Amino acid sequence: MKTFFFELCAETLEAAKAGSEGGADRIELCSHLELGGLTPSPALLNATMQAVSVPVFVLIRPRSGNFVYSDAEFTLMGAQIEEARRAGAVGVVIGVLLPNGHIDIERSRRLVKLARPMQVTFHRAFDETPDLFEALEDVVATGADCLLTSGGKAAVLHGADVIARLARQAGDRIEIMAGGGLRLKSLAEVARRSGVTSLHGSLLSHPCEPMSSLKTLSSDVRLVKEIMKECAQIALSRCSLSNTRNGGAGGLKTEDL
Secondary structure, eight states: OOOOEEEEEESSHHHHHHHHHHTOSEEEEOBOGGGTOBOOOHHHHHHHHHHOSSOEEEEOOOSSSOSOOOHHHHHHHHHHHHHHHHHTOSEEEEOOBOTTSSBOHHHHHHHHHHHTTSEEEEOGGGGGSSOHHHHHHHHHHHTOSEEEEOTTSSSGGGGHHHHHHHHHHHTTSSEEEEESSOOGGGHHHHHHHHOOSEEEEOOOSSTTOOGGGGGGHHHHHHHHHHHHHHHHHHHHHHHHHHHHHTTTOOOOOGGGO
């Protein structure tokens, strides 16, 4: 059966704990989601590492705004990566662009090397590049393990078909994770249309959603896992049917989801 993976984006200790308890496969820890996400404080990072039982990735983004960084900001990003390592994070999430909007391969590669042996995801700065398919090759060249993308759209549902094309181009060179405005009601459609098995989201309707909504977050994560399990079962059934009709030939394709 095709294995699906869900990463919860959490900006508070309570959200991270709810995600862990609900069965999220991984937490991406950040702060200030209303600004698109910034690096969490050392206090939040350390408290989260002690409180959750699932792997934690840490967002490395020293400020809001664009992804073109000064030398001082780039040095700070390196220090934030070291802080994540010391805290016990499994991975970090990075992304640097050039002034012309293209991927800054050299600087991103330096961050990837600095982060090892932690894993590295290249974040949605990718979606701001002028040519996503060219940018994919640049991200691969950085050595990152995973690319988080909404397919260049504000909401991942609207970019799902582009994500499918990116996943085909990437092959097994880098993992493609779909995320950005992911909603429970459209999760199955995103999985089906994109063909990817890794999904990412905060599950909040709005970045400024009140803390009281976190009471349902654990249940929502459990629902995500159930939906993804159903998607995997459907994919397996369709693949088995296709193999039967073709005398056992063929494998699972994007359209099988």
